[in-house]
Amino acid sequence: MHVSGGALATTLAVAAGLAGSVQVAVMSRLGERVGVVEAVAFAALLTAGIAVVALLVLRRSFAGVEHSVHQPWWMLTGGVLSLLIVLTITYAGPRIGVTATVGIIIAAQLVMGAAIDRFGLFGSHRVGLHWERIVGIVLLAAGAALSLRR
Numbered sequence: 001m002h003v004s005g006g007a008l009a010t011t012l013a014v015a016a017g018l019a020g021s022v023q024v025a026v027m028s029r030l031g032e033r034v035g036v037v038e039a040v041a042f043a044a045l046l047t048a049g050i051a052v053v054a055l056l057v058l059r060r061s062f063a064g065v066e067h068s069v070h071q072p073w074w075m076l077t078g079g080v081l082s083l084l085i086v087l088t089i090t091y092a093g094p095r096i097g098v099t100a101t102v103g104i105i106i107a108a109q110l111v112m113g114a115a116i117d118r119f120g121l122f123g124s125h126r127v128g129l130h131w132e133r134i135v136g137i138v139l140l141a142a143g144a145a146l147s148l149r150r
Contacts, residue, residue: 103147114129
């Protein structure tokens with residue numbers, strides 16, 4: 001059976017969304033037990049180790065890493081941005097709750113995603129910002145704000 005690229009992308013996005021919520025919960029608990037910075041460092045080391053093994057198994061080479069270093073600087077910020085995300089969920093989860101943390105992150109991601117699409121930032125294709133998108137973003141932001149109430 002052949003799976004289209006769009007179907008696989010959608011499936012991965014759903015899986016990542018589910019994993020993101022679980023990640024907030026587990027990183028929150030780990031941060032409470034061992035410390036926020038320690039939990040983030042452990043997660044980064046584990047992720048790096050798995051990525052290196054996957055690279056060697058799938059590509060049998062480190063060449064892709066070397067090619068990455070020669071790309072524009074802004075393309076290399078993904079690792080630092082990932083660190084910010086993991087640090088934030090580890091710190092915020094136990095303080096404001098998983099739902100509020102996830103809701104705020106998703107609302108912020110939608111606002112930034114809409115700006116990136118609208119202006120074609122970071123080499124992305126321009127996508128119009130129509131009223132339905134704006135209403136959806138506003139509603140999600142309102143839901144995130146409401147989720148802060150305990």
